[in-house]
Amino acid sequence: MSETRLASLAALAVVIHTLEGMIPMPFPWMRLGLANIVTLVVLALSGLGSALMVTVVRVVVGSLIAGQLLGPGFFLALAGGTAATVGMGLLHRVAGGGLSLVGVSLAGAFLHNAAQLAVAGLVYTRHAGVFYLLPVLMGLALPTGLVTGWLAERVVRRMKDDGESVNG
Template sequence: MAAPRYRPLQSDRDDLRIATLAALALAIHVAEAALPSPLPGVKPGLANIITVTACWLYGWRVAAWITVLRIVAGGILVGTLLSPTFFLSLAGGLGALGGLALARALPGTGPVGYSLLAALAHMGAQFTAAWWLFIPHPGLWLLLPPLMTAAIVFGVLNGIMAQAMIRELGSQPARDGHEAT
């Protein structure tokens, strides 16, 4: 009997970078899940500091991988996989990636702008998913102003922290899918 034929997986620097940053974001995500929430749907989103930093330094593709890995692995570890919480998290994460794509397209946008746009898009996508999938009640709209206010506050604060990380790392933004120096 012949040995099975296989092709060994090849990993590169990006794979290691994505795995490391996703693990860091996941650890923050799991720790943050244990924090009490003052209002349903309001968390600081500290894992997004890693995503914004990664998007700035290594590009949108790396940020997208980190986001998807964090959401799926976080759903498994926290026990919310395929629950309403998971789908709200997924909607928010995809919305945030859209916000990051927009931020990258706007000239002169810095890490705080990246984070702010991502936070607003995240909250908007989560709210829309909650409305469409779970609570199509007019009373839900009363939550939108405090939720968007929280998104602004945490988006700016997380952006300031991402900017400090980027400054500490001393790197310029990635453009056109090429790694920053």
């Protein structure tokens, strides 16, 4: 994947991340994780290094746009994003063809929420009650991970059909 294409995809991730932040949710910290579609696509087409770059760019630029750079939300997003991306990259490599992006995305959504909660509980609130949110966040990761994974898999298939080189 060329640097230009990678940069375009990172920019796309920032756009999705920002638009997604405008969708009203019952809790301000709740997200569908649609920007993760880009991370998954890059992961499948270009590997973990590129996917990690997209995630970090998305979180840094996305927080900058939202005016939350270096705030608590930024570090939560960074922890969740990197944990999820590294985890998904390793799982994708280990599982090979055994898992589609759906399974990879599900695991990533879980890791994302668990890492965020760990940072929230250990660094920010230091309140044991936070960890009672874990089952809630785990439950929320199931539908969102499923939807983003399915969409990413469809996108990757379409790109391959259109002649995108897989490791170029």
